Amino acid sequence: MSFRLIISAALALMASSAQAQGSAPAISYTRDIQPIFTEKCVACHACYDSACQLNLGSGEGAARGASKMPVYDGERSQAAPTTRLFYDAFGKAAWQQKGFHSVLDAQDSQAALMARMLELGHSTPLVPNAKLPEEIVLGLNRQNMCPLPGEFAAYAGAHPTEGMPLAVTGLTDQQYQTLQRWLASGAPIDEQSLAPSAKEALQVQQWEDLLNQPGARESLVARWLYEHLYLAHIYFEGGESGHFFQWVRSRTPSGQPIDLINTRRPNDDPGTQVYYRLWPVQGVIVHKTHITYPFGAEKMARVKSLFYSGDWQVAALPGYGPGRRANPFETFEAIPAKARYQFMLDNAEYFVRTFIRGPVCRGQIATDVIRDNFWTLFQDPDHDLYVTDARYRGQATPLLAMPGQNDDVGSVLSLWLAYRDKRNQYEALRRDNYADLPTPDWSSLWMGNDNALLSIFRHFDSASVTKGLVGEVPQTMWLFDYPLLERTYYQLAVNFDVFGNVSHQAQTRLYFDLIRNGAEQNFLRLMPADSREGFLDDWYQNSGKVKLWLDYEAIDDDKPTGLTLQDGDPKRDFARQLLARSGPLNASPDPINRCISAYCSRPGIDPALRYAEQALSRLTSRPAAGLKVIEQLPEATMLRIETRGGKREVYSLLRNRAHSNVAFMLGEAYRYQPGLDTVTIYPGVLSSYPNFIFNIPAEDVPEFVADMELARDAKGFERIVERWGIRRSNPRFWHYFHDLSQYIRETRPVEEGVLDMNRYENL
Known part of the structure; x- marks a missing residue:
């Protein structure tokens, strides 16, 4: 008999014996099992990007089991069947008809697949605080192996150190025994x-x-x-x-x-x-x-x-039908446009979140259409021609249709060209009609509530949005009007099919490029007319100039702005005036990244944290050419600063990669400008996918900053990681990882949720 069978039989015998003697209560899924899954498994096994579609956030997901079919697949020629938990099937039998296999059932005298995966992980613990072996592939590049029960022996032989939880501090002995007892007893689920x-x-x-x-x-x-x-x-x-x-x-x-x-x-x-x-x-x-x-x-x-x-x-x-999906402006034209736009403005952060944090923005191909950090503004409804002018609205509506409804692979190019041309006709119509209006001034920007100003950060293969103007003045800004906001929402949320084929996903990505360009063009109307071409040249360098010529409608570089801006750097002066005007609507004052006095910290916080923020500000607003350590940083690092008095603050340290342009779907690495990369440091958890955590006593922060300034290469950065870093193998990894969620609970309770660790790096 194999060692696994001996262990499984012993656990089953212990469970039945204990229940017979009344010495141990029956294990409850709700009380005993789900909390373990939540603490040690959900960070990798949740939502569409659950490894092997094994979603351990509920009893229904655990019973559904696993599938070899990946949800995210940008190369499939045919759309995949939908497998949305709580939507497309209910109960184990129904899911197995859709190709899922159980991870809870013992089969052919073998313990359950989950039991064997947990055993493999528990029998090969990580070396505490050590870097993981290079052969363990992590992140989105990891191949989705998903062995069936009969394939486990081959998997374990080929990957002896890759049991579960994968490449991270594992279960406690008590948690392991509880799960194995539950599995040996048939894995009953009592979830309500x-x-x-x-x-x-x-x-x-x-x-x-x-x-x-x-x-x-x-x-x-x-x-x-x-x-x-x-x-x-x-x-x-x-x-x-x-x-x-x-x-x-x-x-x-x-x-x-x-x-x-x-x-x-x-x-x-x-x-x-x-x-x-x-x-x-x-x-x-x-x-x-x-x-x-x-x-x-x-x-x-x-x-x-x-x-x-x-x-x-x-x-x-x-x-x-497809036509109604393609053009919601026609579908809902009877509803007053001002009502539709105002509803979206009232909770603009929600709508931007749907397409910045939603399924379309998982993976680098989806997110490389946007820059790593930019600010988003909104046009006031009373200055939006689509809202105020019925004649213009009637001319514009037919031109606002969006691609992606026809997913014929052979028609991608012709579909793209047709919709590009429609969009450019709309941009020409918009440009010419707005040229007849009074010059745009501050009144043309919506400032109705604290949703009016948003900051977006891209973290290579994910993105996040937060209220307020965070970080240094960015290279680009977006200005949404109603047609642009509605199209972005429909193209990237309502009409996007995460299970769709390569044609659908390519059309979505290509049209998102036009959306970005439209938002940039809207913003440029606020800049002096003679500066607009210069901004475009900066945003579309090198190969981007070809894209400007091929795919984008020409901008209005004649109509003046109604704003009074300094000639030398009108965008920075615009940002300065915007910050001064927005006052309490700017939900995110940011002295760390935009220090305008000798004090680069927030007022009214613990003195130890003030000193820490003052030190951290030395790392911001500096390009990588002068701060070499930026080249070693992941996209989204969390800094956990602890005071001697027991307080702690969490900061997001975000790497903002510079690009010559973001106008193409492929070849992003060729457009990097690494010497221009910067970092943003801001209180809070500004990513759902932390790449790394540093835990730093407040009194060590000046030394941490000094070491970051001195680090010139990977070895220099590794010394920083060795001293303050929380590696996946850290015995207290889960304490620090879940403390990020606890911090969200304390600061923004309604936003709390388990974070994702699929992108946590092996530094």
Whole structure:
């Protein structure tokens, strides 16, 4: 008998003997197992990029098991079947019909696959605090092996140090024994679905009543609202901590169990009468998909005021299909444009999050269309021609259709050219019509609430967004108007199919390039006319000039700006004036990166942290040519600063890579300008995917900074890692990793979620 079988038999015997003697209670999945998964497994096994699609954030996911089919595949010629947990099937048998295999069941006298994977990991612990062996491949480049139960022996022979949890400090002895006892006893799952509280149930009913009112106007508004909120994790005023809800389409009305309509996209034909329903988000909340949205009495009143007032009418409800998906401006043209735009502006951070943190922005090919850091602004509705001028709106609407509905691989080029030309016709129409308006000034920027100013950071193969103007004045800024914001949302969220084929994904990526260019062109109208070509030359260097000539509509370099800006550096002067004007709306004052006095720290914090921030500011606003250590840094590093008094603060240290341009889908490495890379340091966790953690006593921060300034190469940086770094093999790795989530809980409770460690580097 093999060692594994001996262990499995012994554990099974111990479990049955203990239960027979009454010396140990039966193991509960909810009480005993899910907390272990949450602590040690969910960081890699959650959402679409779960290793082998094994999602351990819920009992349903654990029972579903694993699949060899990757969700993210940019090269497949045919769209893949959808495998969304809690959407596309329910129960182990239904998932096995879709090609999943159990990791919990013992098979052919062998212990469960999970038991053997855990045993392999537990029997080959990592050397504490040591760098991992080079042969262990990590990150998005790791091949998705996903051995079936009968293939485990070959996997273990080829990868003897790659048991579970993979390449990280593993389970405690107690956790290991608990999981093995549970698996040996048949892995029973007693999980209960999350249910709303009485107060939440009342609000659920009120919102469902609102969205399911009879009438053509009411039905069109409900459809638009659903398509704009289906990704939201909604939380209620006075609701329970940790309770979130999502909009779904159901065949059944309120008061009856939800009968889910699980179409591939939220705007696909439901094929039946639709009822919009709210159901609780099940399973562990993970940060990368946790896009929050508040519901309460004030929001209800706002929605009614925007959409249910006035005398506008709907002559006939639009249908569904590729044409309706491609152009939501035509589909929803009956709804006043100002209502649609204002609704999106009210919670602009949510909408930008959907396409910056959503499925489309997983992987370098998807994110390389944007620069590593930029600020986002919004045009005031009263200065948006699409909102204010019906004639212009009628001319523009047919030109705003988006590609991706036809995924024929052989038609990618012709489809792209057709939609590029339509978009450029729109840009020419916009340019010529805006040239007839008064010159744009500060009143043309929306400053309605703290969503008005956003900062976006790209971390190579992921991205994040935060309120306020964070970091040094960036190379580019984006200015969204309504047509641009709506198209970005539909192209990258509503219409994006993460299971789609190479044609669909290429069309999405190529059109996103046009979106970025449109946002840049909008911003350039605020700059002096004679400076605009110079900015374009800076943003589109080298090969980018070819893209400017081939694919982008010419900018208006005649119409003056209404702003008074310094000639030498008008963009920096614009930023200075914007910061002065935005006042309390700028949710993120940033003295560390934009130090304008002798004090480069936030007022009112612990003196030890003030001194730490003052020291950290020496690393910001310096190019890598003068701060060589930047070349060694990952994209998103977390600094955990501890004071002697027991306080701690978390900072994100972000590497901003410079590029000659970001206009092409491939060959990004050829467009790097490493000597121009910079770092941004800001309080908070500004990434769902930490690449590394440093734990530094506050009194050590000046020495840490000095060592960073002196480090010239990998060896110099490794000495810093050895002293303050938290490697994957650190015995307290999970304490420090989950303390990042705890910090979010303390500072922004509603945003808390388990972070992803698939990108945690082996430094």
